[in-house]
Amino acid sequence: MHKDNYRHKGKRQQLVEIVKRKGVTDKKVLGAIGKIPRHLFMDSSFEDHAYQDKAFPIAADQTISQPYTVAFQTELLELSKNDSVLEIGTGSGYQTAVLCELGAKVYSIERQHELYKKTKNFLEKIGYRPKQLSFGDGYKGWPEYAPFDKIIVTAGAPYLPKTLLGQLKVGGKMVIPIGKGVQVMTLFTRKSDTEFDKKEYGDFRFVPLLEDKN
Template identity: 70%
Template sequence: MVKDTFRHRGKRNQLVELLKAKGIKQERVLEAIGAIPRHLFMDSSFEDHAYQDKAFPIAAGQTISQPFTVAFQTSLLQVNPEDKILEIGTGSGYQTAVLCYLKAKVYSIERQRELYKKTKRFLQEIGYRPKYLNFGDGYKGLASYAPYDKIIVTAGAPFVPKPLLAQLKIGGRLVIPVGEEQQIMTLYVRTGEKSFEKHEYGEFRFVPLLENKN
């Protein structure tokens, strides 16, 4: 296993400064990015790119999100310690680790079986412990543990899945990139039994959220 070295930590500090310059302000989010060894979440051949602000391919045709995107989505969530958070798209586990670092109770769903198995094992190895990792369909959410304080979707959704809105607590926040080719980062705040406030935050690019074909 690749180690986390002084050089890696230096590169993370540079990345944190870059994210600050791009407008990320939440101290705890920046602290998480500065603490978590992102290079361990990537194929070793990409290790030198780990602290650039770019997305990179991982297994199963998926990507590890750009650090700015991870920081931006996490900031929109407004994570508090002990928040119960549903993550749709475990992927490499990097976003999962950020949420764990922020002391959230994380429930995460991944629909690519090889990725699910690999990430589940890997997160335990490096000491990040989500409450529950699930192999399943993100469009359905995870009703058995609902309601959630926060829900984050880390893939592009052509529409907002109704189950996700239903599984959000009143006062809760759902952060989801919505769109086909390009996505608009969208925040839904549940204001009542049937009411949601919607806020939009510009264009992003994500791999598509896949429906369960297994």
């Protein structure tokens, strides 16, 4: 494992300030951004980029999301400790670690097998333990652990996967970037068995959510 030193910690605090200036106010979320060693989630040759507020390529043509985006999506979820959270797109595991840091019970699904294996090992090594990690199609959600308090989708969905909405508890929230090319960050709150409240929060860019074509 690479080290996490004072220089990294200092850079993380600068990153927290940037994320704050962009409008994230949730102290717990900012605390998680300030604590998690993001440079360890990236190829060591890119370490200098780890604490800039931008997305960066990782394995399997995926990216590690921009810290602001991670913080923004997490803030929209309004997490409580012990919330059960379904994460669609484990990716590098950075967002997963933020959810774990906030005390959520995380169930995370990754579509790319090499990424799934790598991230599973890595998260254990640095002490972040999601409840369950799975290799599979996120569009289907995870019926055996449903319903969830919160659902977070970390890749751009060309349309709203209805199956996921169905796996939310009443009172639960789902945050998902919807659209082709550019995505609109969308928050759904389940009001009853049949009613959902929908709010939109501006444009973001994500790598596309891959659907299992088999």
